[in-house]
Amino acid sequence: MNHVEYLVVGLGAMGSAALYHLTQHGVQATGIEQFEVGHGFGSSHGHSRVFRTFYDKPVYTELAMASIPLWRNLEAQSDEHLLYQTGMLCYAPPGHASLEQHIRVQASVGGSHDILSSEEVNSRYPALHIPNGNIACLTHDSGFLHAALAIRTHVAQARGGGAEVLEQTKVKGIDLTPRLPEVETDRGRYRCEHLIITAGPWAGRLLQEIDVPLTVTRQQKFYFTPQQRAPFLPEHLPVFVITWRISTVFPILAPGLKWLMITWGRLQILLL
Ligand SMILES: Cc1cc2nc3c(=O)[nH]c(=O)nc-3n(C[C@H](O)[C@H](O)[C@H](O)COP(=O)(O)OP(=O)(O)OC[C@H]3O[C@@H](n4cnc5c(N)ncnc54)[C@H](O)[C@@H]3O)c2cc1C
Numbered sequence: 001m002n003h004v005e006y007l008v009v010g011l012g013a014m015g016s017a018a019l020y021h022l023t024q025h026g027v028q029a030t031g032i033e034q035f036e037v038g039h040g041f042g043s044s045h046g047h048s049r050v051f052r053t054f055y056d057k058p059v060y061t062e063l064a065m066a067s068i069p070l071w072r073n074l075e076a077q078s079d080e081h082l083l084y085q086t087g088m089l090c091y092a093p094p095g096h097a098s099l100e101q102h103i104r105v106q107a108s109v110g111g112s113h114d115i116l117s118s119e120e121v122n123s124r125y126p127a128l129h130i131p132n133g134n135i136a137c138l139t140h141d142s143g144f145l146h147a148a149l150a151i152r153t154h155v156a157q158a159r160g161g162g163a164e165v166l167e168q169t170k171v172k173g174i175d176l177t178p179r180l181p182e183v184e185t186d187r188g189r190y191r192c193e194h195l196i197i198t199a200g201p202w203a204g205r206l207l208q209e210i211d212v213p214l215t216v217t218r219q220q221k222f223y224f225t226p227q228q229r230a231p232f233l234p235e236h237l238p239v240f241v242i243t244w245r246i247s248t249v250f251p252i253l254a255p256g257l258k259w260l261m262i263t264w265g266r267l268q269i270l271l272l
Contacts, residue, residue, distance in 0.1 A: 004030045004164075007183060007192035009171050009206070011037055013044035013147060015198035016154035020074070023161030030192075031163060032185060034170040034202075037155045042200045044151055046221070047253045048144040050239050053111055054088055054137070056101045061109050065141060078153045081146070086251055087238035088142030089121065091134045099243050103137050112140040127231035128240065144239055144250055171199075176210055224257045232257050 006022050008015045011033040022029040035041060053064045071083040092099040106113045116136040122129055130136065159165055166187065173184040174195070181195040199206045204214040226232050229252060237251040250258040 001182075002188055002190045004028065004190055004192045006030070006194045006196065007032065007181075007190055008196045008198060009174075009183065010034075010042075010197065010199040010202070011151065011155055011165070012042045012198065012200045013049070013151060014200070015196070016151045016158070018196050018198060019163050019165075020154040020158040020161070021070075023158045023163045029158070029163045030166065030190070031155070031158065032166045032169050032171055032183075032190075034168070036167050037165065038148055038152045042202075044147050044200070046147055046258075047149075048250045048258055049147040050088065050241075050248060050250070051083060051085075051143050051145050052088060052139075053141040054090060054102050054106060054113075054139040056098065056105055058105050058109050061105055061111055065109075065111070068141065071145070074150075074153060074157065077157055080149055080153050082150050082153060083143065083145055084234050084251075084253070085141060085143040086234045087138050087140050088241065089116075089125075089128075089136055089138045089238045090241040090243045091118070091121065091130050091136035092243040093133065094135050096135070096243060099135065099137065106137065106139060114138045114140075125231070125237055127226070127237050138238060142239060143234075144253075146253065171206065174206065174210055222259045224259060226252075226257055 006027055006029040008019045008029060008031040011019065011031045015031060019029050019031040039045070051064070053061050055061045068083070075082050090099060090102065103115065116138060118130050118132045118134045118136070121136045155165060170186045171183055172186060175182040175184070180191050180193060183190045183192065183195065197203065197206060201216045204216045207214055231237060232252045234251040234253065239251070240249040247259070
């Protein structure tokens with residue numbers, strides 16, 4: 001039986017960050033990953049995830065703002081560029097209750113933002129063409145994170161800080177009946193003082209054993225190659241959210257313009 005202080009199960013975006021911050025606090029931590037670190041089967045692979053500071057509750061905006069120096073610190077330690085503060089633009093028809101609540105929160109926490117008309121958006125960002133008569137809010141602190149690189153960087157820095165990382169090691173069962181949690185893997189059994197389960201889409205199966213119900217659903221994303229690349233680069237385009245259609249467009253990092261779609265948006269109308 002191996003004994004560890006902190007055990008992190010699953011090293012995607014959440015687990016790799018947890019492992020890194022534990023080592024930053026000087027505690028002994030072990031991370032277990034069923035595949036290799038940075039694999040493409042989970043929720044966190046790919047080049048971009050929105051970094052939002054635009055929420056309808058102040059606590060989330062404050063949390064996001066508080067994380068910015070932590071990301072910058074990780075970048076300085078690793079010499080990697082992870083957080084792109086391109087800004088994030090959300091638009092909706094005037095009087096849209098959710099957009100208005102988000103704007104009220106921005107104002108209440110002092111978040112830097114601009115309110116723009118459709119005409120102002122379209123002239124400021126040549127890649128966009130939103131319909132006349134809409135209201136947009138641009139939050140300057142938002143943007144996107146290079147998700148896959150963030151995982152590799154968190155794990156590399158955690159390793160450098162003394163964390164143990166076990167790749168190609170699958171957790172097969174969790175036993176919470178002993179005084180300390182025990183975790184059965186295909187490479188031996190671990191007892192830990194603190195257990196962090198960050199198993200992403202696999203969490204449903206793993207947590208079922210300890211009676212935590214979770215339903216996992218699939219999300220689709222698409223990449224497009226625009227004819228003109230320049231207007232879609234992070235220097236010229238913020239992350240762009242169609243508030244009333246719950247759809248998000250990212251500037252090009254690679255391999256193309258990313259469109260995360262909950263519903264099919266009006267792509268041909270919105271993007272030139
Ligand atoms: C298409 C899409 C777009 C998204 N866009 C955004 C966005 O723009 N902004 C945003 O903030 N969020 C976004 N999200 C959500 C965000 O990406 C996820 O919340 C986040 O990546 C989840 O990370 P995770 O570490 O929980 O899961 P994962 O990255 O899936 O990591 C779980 C890890 O646990 C490991 N694991 C699982 N079971 C076991 C086991 N039994 N033994 C050992 N290891 C195990 C897996 O192999 C995996 O590496 C998006 C999600 C998707 C799917």
